[in-house]
Amino acid sequence: MKVSYWLRKVEKLPIQVKWLDSEKRIIGYAFADPVSLEDIYEALQNGYDISADLPYRIYIVYDFRNFRSLPPNIFSTLSYLRTISQDNVELRLLVGPSMMLASLLRILSGVIPQLKDSLKVVETLDEAMLCIRDHMDAAATSDYQQY
Numbered sequence: 001m002k003v004s005y006w007l008r009k010v011e012k013l014p015i016q017v018k019w020l021d022s023e024k025r026i027i028g029y030a031f032a033d034p035v036s037l038e039d040i041y042e043a044l045q046n047g048y049d050i051s052a053d054l055p056y057r058i059y060i061v062y063d064f065r066n067f068r069s070l071p072p073n074i075f076s077t078l079s080y081l082r083t084i085s086q087d088n089v090e091l092r093l094l095v096g097p098s099m100m101l102a103s104l105l106r107i108l109s110g111v112i113p114q115l116k117d118s119l120k121v122v123e124t125l126d127e128a129m130l131c132i133r134d135h136m137d138a139a140a141t142s143d144y145q146q147y
Helices: 037-051 074-083 098-111 113-118 125-146
Strands: 015-019 026-032 058-066 089-095 119-122
Touching: 015 037, 026 037, 037 074, 058 125, 089 098, 089 113, 089 125, 098 113, 098 119, 113 119, 119 125
Parallel strands: 026 058, 058 089, 089 119
Antiparallel strands: 015 026
């Protein structure tokens, strides 16, 4: 699987949203400090706009490796997350320091229970891509065995 590693170097924008593969099955969000709530809302909406109507399942990678602090009132975004929750997301991967993200995962799973089974924390982008590839392979094998 050929992947664009644009997430390794975050430039001027606090949150970049981009397809990570040419098939448009993996969308990436790269976060860098400082980030405002408006930045988060805009990035989430941009990602939703380019992926919500696709007729197939997608994967989302949230890269928090260059993100060290939460903006004030971050938890107000949780209700917004509910309004743009997508049915076509197979798996969401949170990339970054595991302690911070494990805490975020517990909070998100408590507030939006339907996310619990589709969220996973990994420490590197390579690990995220491997997890997605393994998940895709398992899904393909499962689909094949049904016929």
